[in-house]
Amino acid sequence: TLSMSMAERRSNLRSVFAAQLLYACSPVLGMRLQTSVPNSPAQNQHVHLTTQTSMTAAAMPVLRTPMHPRSLLSMPSILRSAPLQMSASSLATADTNTAVPTTARIVFVASASPSAYGRTSPMPQPPWTEVAAHLASRLSNFDSRVLGVAFDEAEVGGADGRCTDAFMDAVRDADMVVALDVRSASAVSAIDFALQNAGSRVSAMVCSDCSEELSAMQFVGDYKVRAGSALEAAAMKLSMSLAPWGGVARGARLHAQAVSLLQRASSEDLVYACFFIIHAYVMPLPLVKHTISPTWEKGLGNLAEFYKMATCCGGPILRAVRDETTKKAIDMLNECDMRDQVGSYRVIVSFETPLLEAFSLCILQKNNCFNCNSEILRTPAVPVLSEWRGAPLTWETASQIFYGHLNIPQAHSAGARRDWSWKVVCGANPAYDAFPAQHQIFYPGKAKGSIWYDPVFKVETVDGRAVWRRRHYRVRRAGGTQKGTSNHEADADAPPGVWMLSTLDNGVISNERWTIVDAADDLSWVV
Secondary structure (H helix, E strand, O other): OOOOHHHHHHHHHHHHHHHHHHHHHHHHHHHHHOOOOOOOOOOOOOOOOOEEEEEOOOOOOOOOOOOOOOOOOOOOOOOOOOOOOHHHHHHHHHOOOOOOOOOEEEEEEEOOOOOOOOOOOOOOEHHHHHHHHHHHHHHHHHHHOEEEEEEEEHHHHHHHEEEEEHHHHHHOOOOOEEEOOOOOHHHHHHHHHHHOOOOOOOOOOEEEEHHHHHHHHHHHOOOOOOOOOOHHHHHHHHHHHHOOOOHHHHHHHHHHHHEEEEEEOOOHHHHHHHHHHHHOOOOOOHHHHOOOOOOOOOOHHHHHHHHHHHHHHHHHHHHHHHEEEEEEEHHOOOOOOOOOOOHHHHHHOOOOOOOHHHHHHHHHHHHOOOOOOOOOOOOOOOOOEEOOOOEOOOOHHHHHHHHHEEOOOOOOOOOOOOOEEEEOOOOOOOOOOOOEEEEEEEEEEOOOOOOEEEEEEEEEOOOOEEEEEEEEEEEEEOOOOOOOOOOOOHHHOOOOOEEEEEEEOEEEEEEEEEEOOOEEEOOOOOO
16 A cells, blocks of 8 residues: 555545545535525533643543543534534524524532432532532533533422422523432422423423433423424424434434433533533534534535545555454444543543554644644632642652652652552542542653653453553643743743643643642642
């Protein structure tokens, strides 16, 4: 293959991409059908290190903080065509009299029963009401325009099957309702009443672990879990079959995705389940704006992306799809939404191969076929440890906290002289700090003041194996002009304890911002 001319290589690539390009063309066919069907508007040891991260591509791990996940990658297509079903991002241009909303509101309703959340927390199974309140308060950390409010199911029921005025007002102003373990008859009646009388603004209602009656009330856009009549059910089924680009099919896909994410009992996944729906029906959210997967909404953008991949990375693609293990990984990645950070990264770490790394390096890093870019989230502001062992924190002592218990001369005398610096005992993100086991090894480099970091972590693969993975990071101080340091204005005078870390993870460079928040004097724990 390498000895072929460019023309011959491109000719051979046609057979490799035939099926994929046919799928990519499908939205185009749908768009032609659209010309005769008018659009309708969209419905209105112990370590727990806090990190903030950024990556240049979405197929790799989303390295996030327990306080908030790292922002997902924006992946604009090379050619943009109008989506068949109007999305929030198209509202502003579709009608000069229609403005894109400036805020999005999500209402959470939850029971006081123990949840399945916090499986890796020192305080597992918090009540659902605590989960809801926590999530409602976190939303604006990802995007300041997204607001949340939480209700206990005992607080929403009113007289005669109605709801309280406070709950009615909240739902009337909401774009989405999320019910968590709601089972009481009064709460179910209250939610039903509020939705029936809230007008057309609410775009979706989704449930997790709720009663059968409430679960049947779920809807996303034009899709309803339980149709109002047999005729409506038949019409929705026919619409999904004949118009997979239409509103009913789109809502069904988003609902299925939300249900899958909610079943994981992870706050990170629940947040993104909400954001996918808000982005589709309310307003564009940069955090989940684009995906590298082919979609009906991309239209001609699918063709443009495939063309750039084929012309820029034909060799790595061919070698990847000819390898059984690598092809299996690519096929599994194609089956999931790449914005599903946890799901996609679990596939990647399950089938790491040199060919997969070369595939990602060419497509996502060297040629950036999807125009990926991402900024490190800056909220909430993470406090930096200012003093340790009775003295102001310096870069030297901050380095010693990183070295922890590692058996090296540069480590602090309080360390236990182990083969590792720290072990992670508490994490929040299954794609980053909540693996079954994870060792952290920080050690000095040859250059003055340089540090390297090697995490070694255990992974439960998608096919039931248990494997160990390792990464290799360069560690730099956040402030200053050294190559690799943060160029964000907020880090110009970053104090000791704020670091920038970078690594090549399966072909994609990951940039991360770490903060030392606190540490025990005897190094028994660190945050």
